Amino acid sequence: MFKKDILWVKKMHKSKLRLIILGSDGYIGSNLKNCFQRNKLKIVSVNRNKIDFLAKKSSERLSKLIRPNDIIINAIAIAPCKNFDDFHKNILIIKNIQKGIRNKKLFKYINISSDAVYPDIKKKINEKISPNPTSIHGLMHLCREKIIDFSNDCKTIHIRPTLVFGYGDPHGGYGPNLFYKTSSKNNLIKLFGNGEEIRDHIYINDLVYLISKIIFINFTGSINLVTGRGITFANIAKKFNKFNKNLKIITTKRTQKMPHNGYRLFDNRLIKKLFPKFKFNSFQKNLNLMYKNYNERN
Numbered sequence: 001m002f003k004k005d006i007l008w009v010k011k012m013h014k015s016k017l018r019l020i021i022l023g024s025d026g027y028i029g030s031n032l033k034n035c036f037q038r039n040k041l042k043i044v045s046v047n048r049n050k051i052d053f054l055a056k057k058s059s060e061r062l063s064k065l066i067r068p069n070d071i072i073i074n075a076i077a078i079a080p081c082k083n084f085d086d087f088h089k090n091i092l093i094i095k096n097i098q099k100g101i102r103n104k105k106l107f108k109y110i111n112i113s114s115d116a117v118y119p120d121i122k123k124k125i126n127e128k129i130s131p132n133p134t135s136i137h138g139l140m141h142l143c144r145e146k147i148i149d150f151s152n153d154c155k156t157i158h159i160r161p162t163l164v165f166g167y168g169d170p171h172g173g174y175g176p177n178l179f180y181k182t183s184s185k186n187n188l189i190k191l192f193g194n195g196e197e198i199r200d201h202i203y204i205n206d207l208v209y210l211i212s213k214i215i216f217i218n219f220t221g222s223i224n225l226v227t228g229r230g231i232t233f234a235n236i237a238k239k240f241n242k243f244n245k246n247l248k249i250i251t252t253k254r255t256q257k258m259p260h261n262g263y264r265l266f267d268n269r270l271i272k273k274l275f276p277k278f279k280f281n282s283f284q285k286n287l288n289l290m291y292k293n294y295n296e297r298n
Helices: 003-013 027-038 058-065 084-100 136-151 176-186 204-215 233-242 269-274 283-297
Strands: 019-022 043-046 071-074 108-112 155-161 163-165 188-192 201-203 221-225 248-252
Touching (some): 019 027, 027 204, 071 204, 084 136, 108 136, 108 204, 136 155, 155 204, 163 204, 176 188, 176 283, 201 204, 204 269, 204 283, 221 269
Parallel strands (some): 019 043, 071 108, 108 155, 155 221, 163 201
């Protein structure tokens, strides 16, 4: 899939390519691991059973794993970060990771962050917008980014995805992932308010493909992994009628402020610049693929 890019990396550091995946059992980490395995790359999977980064000696254990010119993919975090207890744990995790890679002369560091680092604005967000999070979750990711930047001496990339959906999501977050679960189990989808908020959603396969490509190109900095398209939650819910003729969609009274004031869209010109041949599928096509995966694996 990215043979030419891999050759560039090997030529740059003149050694056998090794990808260290931190959080390899998580949603994004496990999908990246499967992608790399299919492409016969050498990976080192690090999950909580192997190294618990909340433990005191986790830095030492990581340090013993790392070799010069390794590529680190940091997909480990307590997410969503709901409170300050989660926040402090995430800061401890990143502190121990950074201590473990100190002076290891890595080739590249890829950090899986979030679009939550950006403020709420009434225009499309791009990478030039200064981060200013409005949630503890966003603050956590921004602090992690800054700690990584201050303690790294290699090329660093911050991947900032928008809402991710697809087979295997463990969280069941509001949107396609939750709607699949409730529509399959109870023939029901509950919308917050009228489901009028408009958001960007990226399919897990597209996310993994783009991360895989970004790892192997000569790029550093931050990049938003977004489709550049918007869809309301009400319209997402209606698309599930195709899969379930008995589906009931109900609206509910809001008990909290509408997230992001109902608008959260992105400008994805950087993706188009880096990968001009890449095209996102339609939302419906990706929803069909999600259903197909669930039917085949369940």
